[in-house]
Amino acid sequence: MAPGETAGPSSWGRYPHVDQRALALAWASDPLPEGTEPLLPYGLGRSYGDVCLNPDGPVLLTRELRRFLAFDTQAGVLRCEAGCTLGEVAELTLPHRWFPPVVPGTRFVTVGGAVANDVHGKNHHRAGTFGRHVRALELLRGDGTRVVCGPSANTDLFRATVGGLGLTGLITWVELQLASVMGPWMEVEAVPFSGLDRFAELTATSDQTHAYTVAWVDGLARGTALGRGIFFRGNHAEGGGDLPAPRLRLSVPFDAPDALLSAPLIRAFNAVYRHWPRGGTKRLSTWKFLHPLDAVGNWNRLYGSRGLLQHQSVVPGPEAVQELLATAADSGQGSFLTVLKTFSDVPSPGLLSFPRPGWTLALDFPGRGAPTFALLEKLDGVVRAHGGRVYPAKDARMSVDTFRAGYPEWRAFAAHVDARFSSGFWRRVRGEL
Amino acid sequence: MPPRRVLILGATSAIAQAVARRYAQGGARLALVARNRQYLDVVAADLRIRGASALWTEVADFLELERHAALVDRAQQALGGLDIALVAHGVLPLQAEALADSRIAGLCWQTNFVSAASLLEAVGQRMEEAGRGTLGVLSSVAGDRGRAENYVYGASKAALNAYAGGLGQRLAKKGVRVVTVKPGPVATPMTAGRMRRPGLLSDVDEVARRIHRGLEAGWPVVYAPAYWRLVMTILKLLPTRIFERLRG
Ligand SMILES: Cc1cc2nc3c(=O)[nH]c(=O)nc-3n(C[C@H](O)[C@H](O)[C@H](O)COP(=O)(O)OP(=O)(O)OC[C@H]3O[C@@H](n4cnc5c(N)ncnc54)[C@H](O)[C@@H]3O)c2cc1C
Ligand SMILES: NC(=O)c1ccc[n+]([C@@H]2O[C@H](COP(=O)([O-])OP(=O)(O)OC[C@H]3O[C@@H](n4cnc5c(N)ncnc54)[C@H](OP(=O)(O)O)[C@@H]3O)[C@@H](O)[C@H]2O)c1
Numbered sequence: 001m002a003p004g005e006t007a008g009p010s011s012w013g014r015y016p017h018v019d020q021r022a023l024a025l026a027w028a029s030d031p032l033p034e035g036t037e038p039l040l041p042y043g044l045g046r047s048y049g050d051v052c053l054n055p056d057g058p059v060l061l062t063r064e065l066r067r068f069l070a071f072d073t074q075a076g077v078l079r080c081e082a083g084c085t086l087g088e089v090a091e092l093t094l095p096h097r098w099f100p101p102v103v104p105g106t107r108f109v110t111v112g113g114a115v116a117n118d119v120h121g122k123n124h125h126r127a128g129t130f131g132r133h134v135r136a137l138e139l140l141r142g143d144g145t146r147v148v149c150g151p152s153a154n155t156d157l158f159r160a161t162v163g164g165l166g167l168t169g170l171i172t173w174v175e176l177q178l179a180s181v182m183g184p185w186m187e188v189e190a191v192p193f194s195g196l197d198r199f200a201e202l203t204a205t206s207d208q209t210h211a212y213t214v215a216w217v218d219g220l221a222r223g224t225a226l227g228r229g230i231f232f233r234g235n236h237a238e239g240g241g242d243l244p245a246p247r248l249r250l251s252v253p254f255d256a257p258d259a260l261l262s263a264p265l266i267r268a269f270n271a272v273y274r275h276w277p278r279g280g281t282k283r284l285s286t287w288k289f290l291h292p293l294d295a296v297g298n299w300n301r302l303y304g305s306r307g308l309l310q311h312q313s314v315v316p317g318p319e320a321v322q323e324l325l326a327t328a329a330d331s332g333q334g335s336f337l338t339v340l341k342t343f344s345d346v347p348s349p350g351l352l353s354f355p356r357p358g359w360t361l362a363l364d365f366p367g368r369g370a371p372t373f374a375l376l377e378k379l380d381g382v383v384r385a386h387g388g389r390v391y392p393a394k395d396a397r398m399s400v401d402t403f404r405a406g407y408p409e410w411r412a413f414a415a416h417v418d419a420r421f422s423s424g425f426w427r428r429v430r431g432e433l
Numbered sequence: 434m435p436p437r438r439v440l441i442l443g444a445t446s447a448i449a450q451a452v453a454r455r456y457a458q459g460g461a462r463l464a465l466v467a468r469n470r471q472y473l474d475v476v477a478a479d480l481r482i483r484g485a486s487a488l489w490t491e492v493a494d495f496l497e498l499e500r501h502a503a504l505v506d507r508a509q510q511a512l513g514g515l516d517i518a519l520v521a522h523g524v525l526p527l528q529a530e531a532l533a534d535s536r537i538a539g540l541c542w543q544t545n546f547v548s549a550a551s552l553l554e555a556v557g558q559r560m561e562e563a564g565r566g567t568l569g570v571l572s573s574v575a576g577d578r579g580r581a582e583n584y585v586y587g588a589s590k591a592a593l594n595a596y597a598g599g600l601g602q603r604l605a606k607k608g609v610r611v612v613t614v615k616p617g618p619v620a621t622p623m624t625a626g627r628m629r630r631p632g633l634l635s636d637v638d639e640v641a642r643r644i645h646r647g648l649e650a651g652w653p654v655v656y657a658p659a660y661w662r663l664v665m666t667i668l669k670l671l672p673t674r675i676f677e678r679l680r681g
Contacts, residue, residue: 024625029471064447064622092483115562133564 009059012300015307015367015396016424022055024061028081028172031144033060038422041166043083043110047117048310049396050181050424051165057422060170062112068092069173076178077135082112082171089176090286098178099236099286101133103226105339112171117393118163118353120343120360120418122212122232122290128346129355131162133177134375139169142420146172151349160416163350165392167417167426181236186212186289187281188234196227196318203342206233212290213342219328219335219363226325229340234289303366309396311379312362314343314355321359323382329362331375335363351409351416354391373397392425400431436486437461438512440505442495442552443522445472447621448571451641452648462487464508467522468494472478484649487512495522495548501555509559515650518556520549520570525623531585538585545589547655550596553611557600560609569612569648571598574656577665578676601653610651616640617661623641 009020022042023033032039040054053059072078076098077091086100087107093099104119113119118131127133136150136377139161147169149158161168193199194363199215203332206213210233214222217229235305293299315321321340328335338361345357363379365372383390389406390398414430439456441449444465457480465480467473470492477488489511493504493592509515523545531538553570560566575583576590594613601611618624620634628634639655647655656662668676 016517022631026622026625027472027475029475061625063620064625067450067475068482069478071482143644308614 009042009053009061011049011052011396012046013308013310013367013396014300014305014393015305015309016050016055017307018052018055018424020055021058022061023058024064025170026064028065028067028138029348032140032142032170033058036420038420039170039420040423041082041170042114043113043116044085044108046104046106046109046113048308048394049392050428051392051395053424054422055424062170065112065172071174073098074167076180077175078178079173080111082115082137082175083110084115085110093178094181094184094286097181099181101177101179102127102130102355103290105224105291106286106294108294109173111176112166114124115162115171115174116164116166118348118350118355119393120355122214122234122341124209124346124355125207125213125342125344126346127179128344129163129348129350129353131284131349132346133175133179134162134174134349136175137161138172140172141169142418150175157416159349159351160413161350163348163353164413164416165425167421168422168433169418169421173301182238183236183241184256184286185237185239185241186234186284186286187237188232188284188289189281191233192229193231193233194228196322199227199229199231199340200318202231205225205416206231207342207344209233209235209325210347211235215340217325217338217340217361219325219338222329226329227322230337232289234284236286237283264365288386305368306367309367310362310394311365312354312360312391312394313379313383313388314358314360314391315383315386316358318359320382320386320388321361323386324361324363324379327378327382328365328375331371331378333365333368333372333375335365335394337364338362346433351413352392352407354389354393356389358388360391393424398429400429403429404431415427438464438514438516440464440465440466440512440515440518440556442507442518442520442556443571444501445469445476446521446523446571447623447637448616448619448640448644449519449521450476450479451637452521452644454483455593455641455645456479456483456517457483460484460486462512464491464512466491466493466504466508467493475618482619495552496543498548498551501548501551505552505555505559507605514563515556515560515566518560518569519644519648520552520556520568523571523573523623524628525583525586527627528583528585541555541585542589542592545586546592548594549593553597553600557604557609557611561604561607564608566608567610567612567651568600569644569655571614571616572597574615574617574661574665578669598653610653612647612652612655614644614647614655614657615661615665616644616657617664 009022037057039060042052043058043062045052062083065081067081069079073096086103089100102121114130119131120129139147212234215229215231341360343355348355384405439461446539447469463485472491477490526537526541556568572593573590575587576594595613597613618634619640643657
């Protein structure tokens, strides 16, 4: 099994466990599989929870739709099938000095998945979400019709499909405006910080000077150390030279036994971060800077067979983040990988797009049953009290109320959901329509 | 090095596409043949974007054996010679259906053995005349030993192995190499939704990397991924009594 592939249809957090049937679509021009039972498109399953799971029905594998359809190297416009990964797109376009306009923390996501979760990257403060760079896409609806939509055609359906969690139909192809870059390398810097106020200063200045910014927060710190971390910032660098192919340094072949859970996990993550150059500017490949965790294949298995639960929210600012960190620390369930980033006011295009102006915090917890769910519920409470929202791509358990409070547009969205499509997530959060 | 001239028969196969992507990235000149025009055009566009320096396509159903010779002639002409050819098409019927209906089994043998052998011969003779070239064929580990689960399919691949082996021996002295490729189960449309444990499927790009290497080196037999050589060596050596007790 290659690093980019998951074994069967499961999600990255491997919670909930479902034994799921898979159908595949080999060609974008083929009709949907016959039948009436609700389907769900499935890219690479890099969503953590159940937006990519359909427990009572089949998922429709899209990975075979991996052909490039047209590439205008002058204008930087790429049309590709929805199962192409952003890593494959970058490998094609970097030699022409174009790069995907937005990439999440891993290159193993499909273009269709990137649209359906309207993903964001370390450059959100400038580029906004992935959906903003989609010029057009084709949607294959449950009734067999095909609709091309975009920012200026069938805009209602477009706004529902971007961030639409696979519920409005199958995206067969996407036309993307790529971002112009100077070369395949990046100039990056890592700056340790002592607390959230220092983070706020760093991010305010760095967002002016750097295309990519993000921070790793020490999730095991307590008391006065709470909120310390390392701030990473980077820019695409001048100068050519071929990019070394991304390398997989090690891979986790099987589930870590629960007893061994935390030790190797902390070591693995720390190893990744220890190798980060500190102080002064360093040159790194785009892969290493933007996708540091991709060097360890299947690292999710380090969380053991009970899986991992992530909690990513966006809240107005430091007070709420401080409260979230303190809630996690007080629970004694340290989050090993805690990521903090600010979202700018660049508007998100989708009805259910997650990013909105504020601070976004992502916390990772090994699944340990009731205490984990109680903690996550508490975190939701903090998010709601501050008028924030939780990211569906990372969620496996938020309540109907939390969903509705965070996404007031849910009702408008529901009107666009295609009857032939459904997901575990949707059945869980939509409540009574 | 001038661009490789590569003929792919069954170019819409998922494994063939993955091999073709590697050749396209290297700037190869490609001749692609498949039976579905719409699919073929998409594959061709993709390979052009990835760097193929020339593309020639033709539609053919390989069950029409009488067309093979002229087809290969046209491809050879279009490319200006042949460095590599890959016979890739095939079908995997449901074993239960094939046992219940011998026409289904027959179609499998016609496709996987008869038409593939005829294409091998057509290409082989032209490479023989030219005194050079590498001719690959996608067989399967299933041809190494008949198994209860899929011996209808396995038999077609076993026959193909014998044919390719014999052809390889005949052409060895003529500067032509015949490469029999034996993939294990790969995640492609052929196997989608049909495996008891989908986790055991190999990634198509990994398999293609191995095939590409084998074609370039002219290895007589290429297992893909490589560990299947060991697995099949052991399986072939197992005494029948023990083999029969293995599940499936
Ligand atoms: C290590 C890691 C880091 C990450 N970092 C970030 C980050 O920085 N920012 C961020 O935003 N996200 C991040 N994510 C989450 C990830 O980017 C998203 O979950 C992404 O959508 C996964 O893409 P996928 O192809 O695996 O889609 P899947 O997870 O398979 O599916 C995601 C959704 O897209 C739908 N879908 C997939 N293909 C199609 C299609 N062709 N048509 C219609 N709907 C479709 C599915 O139905 C599902 O609802 C990260 C994930 C990991 C594992
Ligand atoms: N996938 C595996 O696990 C696996 C393992 C070992 C060996 N193999 C072998 O590898 C080869 C490729 O398989 P794959 O996995 O890539 O499967 P695939 O994607 O299903 O490709 C099979 C191809 O064969 C074509 N084909 C079938 N009959 C044809 C005919 N009469 N004329 C012309 N073309 C015909 C099909 O064309 P259409 O698309 O038009 O139907 C299709 O393009 C096959 O020989 C297979 O037996 C596969």
